[in-house]
Amino acid sequence: MEGTTRAERALIALRQRILNGDLSGGTRLFEVALAEELDISRTPIRAALSKLAEEGLLDRAKGGGFVVRSFRLPDVLDTIELRGVLEGTAARFAAERGVTKAALTQARDVIQQIDMALSGHEIDLDQYSKLNQQFHKLLVQMAQSDALAREIDRVTSLPFASPSAFLDDAASSDRLQRHLSAAHEQHRAIIDAIANREGARAESIAREHSRASRQNIIFLTRQEGSLRDGAPPLEILST
Template sequence: MKQSETATHGRRAVIELREKILSGELQGGTRLFEVPLAELLDISRTPVREALSRLTEEGLLDRLPSGGFVVRRFGFSDVIDAIELRGVMEGMAARLAAERGVETEAIEKISETVRLLDDCFGEKLDEVDFDAYSELNERFHHQLAALSGSEMIRREVERASSLPFASPSAFLPDRADIASFRRSLRGAQEQHRLMVAAIAAREGSRAEAIAREHARTARRNLEYILAEDPGMISKVRGLAFIRH
């Protein structure tokens, strides 16, 4: 098999297996082996092996000492810890950016992203272009991590954000169409604006505090679903494999 074809199959395997895990089709504790998965996906073992290693790095799988892999079990406390960890890492990135100073061009780029995010909101309080917001929100957080000027910090922010429920767009309304979630995005957007302003003003402590509070949006959305509308669990990507 050509190297490019192997890479293509590997990406497809990662996407398909990740989706099966997040949808709950492959539940926590399920053991996974290369040969059956290769047959299921109709590809060779090499891209399956690479996909399993990638999903292990993302934290969705654990490697078994005896061979093979197992789908990780996640509890509510694990999710909360992951969200808090992302907040800590992004807060550190924001503080370092403010204290070390950022090139004007970098501030202009992230400010432009904030402006484009503004355009995602309509006149009504809960009117939001979710698809555009989600894409631009991810861009903002990548730019924020890079502003620290530290490749180590950038990598750790990306690592902390890699699990679906800890990512910047975790539990955003999407197809769930929860009006209160959509309205909360306006508050999150204001935090984007305040973060950039604090970094530009070299206010490290303020930038860090805003970034840490901002990360908790995912926690509040999760708590709303579990406490107020548990019927949404099956409709929000990633919740199916969290033990409640």
């Protein structure tokens, strides 16, 4: 149990250092130095590094060890585009194959909870992010395809490719309010299309929905100062 706790602590600490830019792309990571710095043994450090490599934040170096990956903005945008294609396919599968009333009720309950998260003077961004992730998981489940679920899980494993990536910017801004409200209306439209067995429409809306994340990243990377301060993953991107 203690070993698991230490491995998780190392994973969280190293992931955060990568995402906030403290460990820049190309940095070679050494188990001994990290173990001394974090005051834990090499075994949990080794486990954390392997996990970060699975997440796509590290590359295995020639001759052993790990190197922090560098990410180009065009590659990130392509990844989000790919997520849109896969989630569009999931929405089409769900509409064509049909889903249970219970599944539709569950999705609409999440939509109502998101309505509440967006209804205040200031957005409850933590709640929105959790519910948004939940909605996208339900969408994948509705597709009834293990193969598709595996591919979506692989694509969204990188921090910047998940549906809620890059949402931590200026929660009180009018721009973010408009952005999230528009994206949420697409949530509602996707479920309506699935319920009505409109496969092509469900796929089209889901693919367009992913472009909201793409547009948000483009907007944030063009900003300076406060709008970028709340989005640490931007630090690992290069143009």
